[in-house]
Amino acid sequence: MNLQEALRFSFEDKENIILCNSILGSIDAHHIAAELDNFCIHLLGSAIFSALYIGFSVGASFGLELENGMRIFIKIHRPTPPGTITAISHASLTAVSSVQKSLAEIGFPCPRVVGEPMEFGAALATVDVFSVPGELKDAHNPAIRGSIARTLAQLIQLTEPYKSVNGLTYGRFCADDTLYPIPHNELFNFERTSQGAEWIDAIAERAKTLVTRINGREVLGHLDWSLKHFRFQRDEVVMVYDWDSLKLEDELNVLGIAAATFTTTWDIPVRITPSQEESLAFVNEYEQARGTKISSDERAKISAAATYCMAYVARCEHALDSHGNNYDGSFRQALAAMRGDLYLDV
Structure with missing residues (x-):
């Protein structure tokens, strides 16, 4: 499918229209396709032949095949202030690309970087090789869960020498004075949709109090370590995407976020939430791969971080579905059924 047709097809989803306009400032498929075509000709000397993938969330993502046969992945980001959870700047993307490039060179399963981040109108663009080895699998399978946990431990070990790279940003998990940060994209307005979400907020508040009371060591970790x-x-990780999620953060927060979301994808028909037992098993498998014991206080913080992360996602769900039409299998349902005050309390 050519890019213009693929864009028009994606705009059949009204959420994509909102997100695309917030990132690119346009929903004119002809204009966007022309701008991307010009970008590829300027950067790589070839026009676009076809669209392989289009997605919108924090960024606008395009998998493209060029006329010269090259396959690339362009992600376009709207610059955002440093005090937000999605802080994006030219310096931060350049820093992340340099770390990603080094990781790919030593064999870590991430896409190869094609070039340094560049301006794309008022936005910023990163360009990677479009790489789709292997297949999608269900992380409720213990073998897949263990592979994801081990790969996270490996990543944090490998990125230790890069923590001082200039331009890296902080994850700011639970760092805001308000209960929640500014949501990560334009679809979610927590203030306008607070009615009926008070029970979620109460869980988030309890968890956040514990998260901010205990400190772990600072690491350079991936803050969207989810199945998508x-x-x-077979059962081994061969590719990890979304490298603008690489940020400096407390290791215990990184692990809590991962323990809450490692099963999450909408690309295959699986339950998006882990059970409490599965989240705990993920932490245990990470501990084993790390090679050093996690203390009881650290486990308490990991559990609180996982619970807070789930509450944030539940609030995102509520913002789009306040009547609970999509409640079954949701993060809201998982939190409502939670045994104990925190998600790893099993």
Whole structure:
């Protein structure tokens, strides 16, 4: 499918229209396709032949095949202030690309970087090789869960020498004075949709109090370690995406976020939430791969971080579905059924 047709097809989803306009400042498929075509000709000397993938969330993502046969992945970001959870700047993207490039060179399963981040109108663009090895799999399978946990431990070990790279940003998990940060994209307005979400907020508040009371060591970790960003060959991870999520953060927060969301994808028909037992098993598998014991205080913080993360996602769900039409299998349902005050209390 050519890019213009693919864009028009994606705009059949009204959420994509909102997100595309917030990132690119336009929903004119002809204009966007022409701008991307010009960008590829300028950067890589070839026009676009076809669209392989289009997605909108924090950024606008395009998998493209060029006329010269090259396959690339362009992600376009709207610059955002440093005090937000989605802080994006030319310096931060350049820093992340340099770390990603180094990781790919030593064999870590991430896409190869094609070039440094560049301006794309008023936005910023990163360009990677479009790489889709292996297949999608269900992380409720213990073998897949263990592979994801081990790969996270490996990543944090490998990125230790890069923590001082200039331009890296902080994750700011639970760092805001308000209960929640500014949501990560234009679809979610927590203030306008607060009615009926008081029970979620109460869980988030309890969890956040504990998160901010205990400190772990600072690491350079991936803050969206969820199944939607993974591909597997047999039971091993062969590709991880979404590298603008690489940020400096407390290791215990990184692990809590991952324990809450490692099963999450909408690309295959699986339950998006882990059970409490599965989240705990993920932490245990990470501990084993890390090679050092996690203390009881650290486990309490990991559990609080996981619970807070789930509450944030539940609030995002509520913002779009305040009547609960999509409640079954949701993060709201998982929190409502939670045994104990925190998600890993099993």
